[in-house]
Amino acid sequence: MTSIPQAPDILSPEFATDPYPAYRVLREHYPLLHHEGTGSYLISRYEDVERAFREPVFTSDNYDWQLEPVHGGRTLPQMSGREHAVRRALVAPAFRGRELRETFLPIIERNARELIDAFRGAEEVELVGQFATRFPINVIVDMLGLDRADHDRFHGWYTAVIGFIANLAQDPGVAADGRRAGEELAAYLHPVIRQRRAAPGDDLLSRLCTAEVEGIGMTDQDITAFVSLLLSAGGETTDKAIALTVRNLLAHPDQLAAVRADRSLIPAAFAETLRHTPPIQMIMRQPAADVTLSGGTVPAGATVTCLIGAANRDPRRYARPDTFDVFRPDLTPANAFSAAAQHVAFGLGRHFCVGALLAKAEVETGVNQLLDSFPDLGFADDTAPADAGVFTRGPRQLRLRLGSARG
Numbered sequence: 001m002t003s004i005p006q007a008p009d010i011l012s013p014e015f016a017t018d019p020y021p022a023y024r025v026l027r028e029h030y031p032l033l034h035h036e037g038t039g040s041y042l043i044s045r046y047e048d049v050e051r052a053f054r055e056p057v058f059t060s061d062n063y064d065w066q067l068e069p070v071h072g073g074r075t076l077p078q079m080s081g082r083e084h085a086v087r088r089a090l091v092a093p094a095f096r097g098r099e100l101r102e103t104f105l106p107i108i109e110r111n112a113r114e115l116i117d118a119f120r121g122a123e124e125v126e127l128v129g130q131f132a133t134r135f136p137i138n139v140i141v142d143m144l145g146l147d148r149a150d151h152d153r154f155h156g157w158y159t160a161v162i163g164f165i166a167n168l169a170q171d172p173g174v175a176a177d178g179r180r181a182g183e184e185l186a187a188y189l190h191p192v193i194r195q196r197r198a199a200p201g202d203d204l205l206s207r208l209c210t211a212e213v214e215g216i217g218m219t220d221q222d223i224t225a226f227v228s229l230l231l232s233a234g235g236e237t238t239d240k241a242i243a244l245t246v247r248n249l250l251a252h253p254d255q256l257a258a259v260r261a262d263r264s265l266i267p268a269a270f271a272e273t274l275r276h277t278p279p280i281q282m283i284m285r286q287p288a289a290d291v292t293l294s295g296g297t298v299p300a301g302a303t304v305t306c307l308i309g310a311a312n313r314d315p316r317r318y319a320r321p322d323t324f325d326v327f328r329p330d331l332t333p334a335n336a337f338s339a340a341a342q343h344v345a346f347g348l349g350r351h352f353c354v355g356a357l358l359a360k361a362e363v364e365t366g367v368n369q370l371l372d373s374f375p376d377l378g379f380a381d382d383t384a385p386a387d388a389g390v391f392t393r394g395p396r397q398l399r400l401r402l403g404s405a406r407g
């Protein structure tokens, strides 16, 4: 008789060290598990997580308490129906197509170059602190047309806002810091918004001030809440994604060599990183009615925690799910940044990540410039650092030996 392993605790230290063995136990033995610590139902199979993202019965009302207090207003993730469709249409065009290519790509390239230039010539870099956590925030500040001298202040607000969102243990000090940062950000933005309404430019903030869909525009509060959302949704995620993509490639020298030789493989390396080691490991939902999933029924009004990191390694979905393989046939890079994605790292359905193509442009630019600048890039102490974090996850530090620099 084979014994069934004990149900894992996603708030335990072992889980924080390495969640993947626990995800395996959950998928195989507890596909639906009520977890006391978070007061939520855990789901871990790809099929169930996909349904939770796609089916409207799974509302995102949980964001009313997860996001609204720190952003100081309603934001896209908590909206549904027409409110969501109109609000999404107001902001989405800025993050794709010509707008992204022509207006924002030069900003992305310049910011990557400036950060890399600051450590060119050094023997070593700590890529998380000196590049990854700075790059996406600097890009957002510049896209919004805000003062570049304020990059550091934004970095501080961003750190406090993501602290609030990832505060699974509900530490009151962390929550207060997050709310204070939200208020400071709003106070900083209000006079700038007034100026942009009076004299709009072609920056993202001016576009948010003037955008209109079906006669609806954005109030000052809508805009400050959206900017606060951008810092968290577009900052920490992309920061982790860059560090993870570089770490995963350096840990697989044959795949790194292939990507060095053919840079059109970078999107595949990023897509496989999103599947194998997703920066956001879990997202919540709140079903409006009883729903039956693998393993049982979730009652209406309960909170469901969708374990993205578990779903993305479901053997029902992927061959050799624990293997990092840029060439895997069961993940198509061409779809990986659209709602037709074959992974759930950007969600799926109506809330599919608005910034997926921006993230792709940032990771492509950052990785390309790093590979161009440092032909001998390697781990500083010859070992790949492990990841840390439960809600979001990535290497805390990534010390790299730079070798001789080029360019």
Ligand code: HEM
Binding pocket: 053, 060, 076, 077, 078, 088, 229, 230, 233, 234, 235, 237, 238, 241, 279, 280, 283, 284, 344, 345, 346, 347, 348, 350, 351, 352, 353, 354, 355, 356, 358, 359
């Ligand atoms: C690798 C980087 C990124 C990852 C892994 C990621 C992940 C996600 C996920 C999982 C969702 C769905 C949330 C849900 O369904 O509840 C989402 C939504 C969203 N993301 Fe991203 N994201 C990334 C980059 C970005 C960037 C660069 C931006 C913009 C600057 C952005 C803006 C948003 C917004 C505004 C939403 C809400 C969309 C809606 O509710 O309709 N994200 N993202």
